[in-house]
Amino acid sequence: MAKVTMAQALNTALRDALREDERVLVFGEDVGPLGGVFRITDGLTRDFGEQRCFDTPLAEAGIVGLAVGMAMGGFRPVVEMQFDAFAYPAFEQIASHVAKTRNRTRGRIGLPMVIRIPYAGGIGGVEHHCDSSEAYYAHTPGLKVATPATAEDAYWLLRDAVADPDPVVFLEPKKLYWSREDTDLQTREALPFGRAAIRRAGRDATLIAYGPSVPVALAAAEAAAADGIELEVVDLRTLVPFDDETVTESVRRTGRCVVVQEAQGFAGVGAEIAARVQERCFHSLAAPVLRVAGFDIPYPPPKLEHAHLPGVDRILDAVDRLQFADEPDTRHLVKGAVA
Amino acid sequence: MSVKSLRQTVQGLLPSLTPVRFVAEDGTRVARPSADYTEPPLEALLEAWRRMVLGRRFDTQATALTKQGRLAVYPSSRGQEACQIGAVLALRPDDWLFPTYRDSVALVTRGIDPVEVLTLLRGDWHCGYDPAVTRTAPQCTPLATQVLHATGMAESLRRKGEGGVAMALVGDGATSEGDFHEALNFAAVFRAPVVFFVQNNKYAISVPLARQTAAPALAYKGIGHGVRSEQVDGNDLVAVLAVLAAAVEHARAGHGPVLVEAHTYRMDAHTNADDATRYREDDEVEQWRSADPVDRLETYLRSRGALTDEDVAGLREEAEELAARVRAGMNADSVLDPLELFDHVYAEPTPQLREQRAQLAAELADTTQAQED
Numbered sequence: 001m002a003k004v005t006m007a008q009a010l011n012t013a014l015r016d017a018l019r020e021d022e023r024v025l026v027f028g029e030d031v032g033p034l035g036g037v038f039r040i041t042d043g044l045t046r047d048f049g050e051q052r053c054f055d056t057p058l059a060e061a062g063i064v065g066l067a068v069g070m071a072m073g074g075f076r077p078v079v080e081m082q083f084d085a086f087a088y089p090a091f092e093q094i095a096s097h098v099a100k101t102r103n104r105t106r107g108r109i110g111l112p113m114v115i116r117i118p119y120a121g122g123i124g125g126v127e128h129h130c131d132s133s134e135a136y137y138a139h140t141p142g143l144k145v146a147t148p149a150t151a152e153d154a155y156w157l158l159r160d161a162v163a164d165p166d167p168v169v170f171l172e173p174k175k176l177y178w179s180r181e182d183t184d185l186q187t188r189e190a191l192p193f194g195r196a197a198i199r200r201a202g203r204d205a206t207l208i209a210y211g212p213s214v215p216v217a218l219a220a221a222e223a224a225a226a227d228g229i230e231l232e233v234v235d236l237r238t239l240v241p242f243d244d245e246t247v248t249e250s251v252r253r254t255g256r257c258v259v260v261q262e263a264q265g266f267a268g269v270g271a272e273i274a275a276r277v278q279e280r281c282f283h284s285l286a287a288p289v290l291r292v293a294g295f296d297i298p299y300p301p302p303k304l305e306h307a308h309l310p311g312v313d314r315i316l317d318a319v320d321r322l323q324f325a326d327e328p329d330t331r332h333l334v335k336g337a338v339a
Numbered sequence: 340m341s342v343k344s345l346r347q348t349v350q351g352l353l354p355s356l357t358p359v360r361f362v363a364e365d366g367t368r369v370a371r372p373s374a375d376y377t378e379p380p381l382e383a384l385l386e387a388w389r390r391m392v393l394g395r396r397f398d399t400q401a402t403a404l405t406k407q408g409r410l411a412v413y414p415s416s417r418g419q420e421a422c423q424i425g426a427v428l429a430l431r432p433d434d435w436l437f438p439t440y441r442d443s444v445a446l447v448t449r450g451i452d453p454v455e456v457l458t459l460l461r462g463d464w465h466c467g468y469d470p471a472v473t474r475t476a477p478q479c480t481p482l483a484t485q486v487l488h489a490t491g492m493a494e495s496l497r498r499k500g501e502g503g504v505a506m507a508l509v510g511d512g513a514t515s516e517g518d519f520h521e522a523l524n525f526a527a528v529f530r531a532p533v534v535f536f537v538q539n540n541k542y543a544i545s546v547p548l549a550r551q552t553a554a555p556a557l558a559y560k561g562i563g564h565g566v567r568s569e570q571v572d573g574n575d576l577v578a579v580l581a582v583l584a585a586a587v588e589h590a591r592a593g594h595g596p597v598l599v600e601a602h603t604y605r606m607d608a609h610t611n612a613d614d615a616t617r618y619r620e621d622d623e624v625e626q627w628r629s630a631d632p633v634d635r636l637e638t639y640l641r642s643r644g645a646l647t648d649e650d651v652a653g654l655r656e657e658a659e660e661l662a663a664r665v666r667a668g669m670n671a672d673s674v675l676d677p678l679e680l681f682d683h684v685y686a687e688p689t690p691q692l693r694e695q696r697a698q699l700a701a702e703l704a705d706t707t708q709a710q711e712d
Binding site: 051056057059061062064065066067068069070071072073074075089092093096097100101102103104105106107108109110141142144164165166194240241242244245 | 470
């Protein structure tokens with residue numbers, strides 16, 4: 001076991017993918033000799049040559065459009081969008097072509113490609129550098145959407161994304177790039193792509209989180225445990241495919257659910273999750289499904305981001321509103337009434 | 340770079356001052372065709388003429404089918420046959436073509452079954468043919484996005500080293516889109532073997548060229564990107580074929596991309612749903628009628644003794660047979676399986692899509708049951 005950062009895990013994943021499959025190419029802005037602004041592609045041009053990892057002109061639609069043509073031509077492009085909001089010029093390519101080519105061609109042409117996007121906030125970035133754009137992609141049929149919360153997942157989700165026959169939008173939580181953990185990347189312990197992980201087991205309520213919100217949810221669970229409340233933390237890992245099974249099983253068991261996301265709440269992924277949980281777990285629920293999200297504002301300037309980002313306290317407030325302490329557990333009565 | 344070599348570089352990129360032309364509107368050979376291009380051999384011109392007559396008949400048949408409600412919409416190519424057919428004939432079958440929604444005549448010329456070409460416009464599926472087998476991308480509706488795909492494909496072909504070329508067809512309006520410029524820039528930087536072929540038919544739906552660009556010609560958009568450029572009379576098949584053959588050869592030889600602008604005219608409205616009398620004068624349309632590409636080539640070939648009345652009559656008969664085949668294909672009701680909707684979203688359907696498929700299957704079974712009752 002060795003200490004690795006998420007950034008190192010991603011770099012190793014790209015390295016291993018380039019080594020194992022000559023169709024894999026890495027390209028984008030500054031990914032060559034510089035190694036990317038976050039150094040995720042560090043050393044790849046040096047070690048694999050500029051035919052395999054190369055800089056492109058500065059144009060995001062161009063990068064993604066080029067990747068579409070190259071995937072049609074038999075390659076497996078892994079492109080970097082540098083920052084979340086910088087990907088918006090490429091949105092037409094992503095929504096109209098990357099997502100739809102398999103469908104348009106009635107299954108004859110798939111686009112095995114990965115669009116890596118460092119996303120979300122918490123790093124004191126200036127505007128356009130901290131957007132949570134996952135809902136745009138998750139709302140687009142034909143795309144898969146992954147977002148790791150651990151170094152081990154960063155490695156394996158990216159390996160799985162590169163190997164996937166379909167396009168994957170790979171959202172990397174910037175603030176977790178430098179978080180370290182003990183893990184042996186060579187031994188696969190990570191779940192398959194499309195399965196959610198239970199990061200902490202608990203009986204009293206389920207916190208559902210993904211990407212940058214997972215460590216916050218875990219910290220909240222740690223704090224709640226001090227008060228005798230055991231929170232289960234589910235890390236979705238992929239937003240598409242969505243793992244209804246793990247989520248549903250957990251909430252049916254705990255009877256209470258809070259969805260945590262850093263993105264603005266309105267029409268976000270958390271709204272979708274809350275609706276799904278409500279539809280599937282209604283008879284097991286002892287309280288309404290609550291959401292803890294960022295406010296419905298454009299991402300704030302760095303000195304105010306602390307006021308926007310959902311933290312441990314906001315999560316614990318929501319847990320309080322689930323009324324553990326002063327209400328008896330009526331779940332079994334509800335079940336009995338139904339039966 | 341010295342001033343001398345800079346001047347050479349600039350001149351190497353610049354298009355000719357007037358569009359390259361071999362045959363005038365009246366079908367006579369122009370006095371001094373461009374010395375930079377070679378007239379294609381007679382057999383190639385005869386083949387092109389054959390394809391143009393068939394292409395026009397296909398086009399008028401498709402337009403007629405919209406009036407019968409068999410096609411949801413059809414963007415006519417009438418007047419642009421020299422461009423679309425010249426483009427396809429300049430390519431080898433293993434080169435890649437990236438067409439727009441207006442390029443149905445190009446696809447028929449490429450050898451794709453006419454009924455499969457019309458699948459998109461008929462409303463069956465978004466693309467009826469197999470792009471991998473035909474080396475023809477799906478017809479692209481968003482503007483200029485496919486120009487980047489052609490560039491990516493060209494870069495793939497360059498890396499494979501088999502001498503393959505990609506050609507993107509694009510309209511005048513689409514040259515204002517960012518993707519068009521990004522594609523030119525990328526292709527030039529990568530020296531990708533791609534030909535950008537602009538069919539300037541003078542209107543982007545209703546917006547005339549003067550409201551689209553202030554450039555002296557769209558061909559000049561190449562030079563800022565370092566892309567060799569040319570302009571050609573788009574209603575003169577001889578010139579289109581000569582210029583595109585040279586452009587494809589340039590790209591194939593590894594000298595980088597080429598931009599070719601063809602000056603042509605869309606004789607019909609944007610689609611059957613559009614009223615072209617609201618934005619252009621009859622006089623203008625009539626003027627272009629006298630520049631018709633099919634008539635022009637026929638007159639030229641007759642003047643060279645390469646065509647007889649018998650040849651013309653024979654081909655007209657063949658064109659009628661094609662039209663009858665298209666009618667028969669389109670009049671046969673297509674059999675579509677709604678459950679296939681879930682098959683091509685991902686290589687493997689997600690659990691949610693499997694649930695939705697089951698839901699639709701149940702709904703369909705209920706409907707069938709109700710009909711039987």
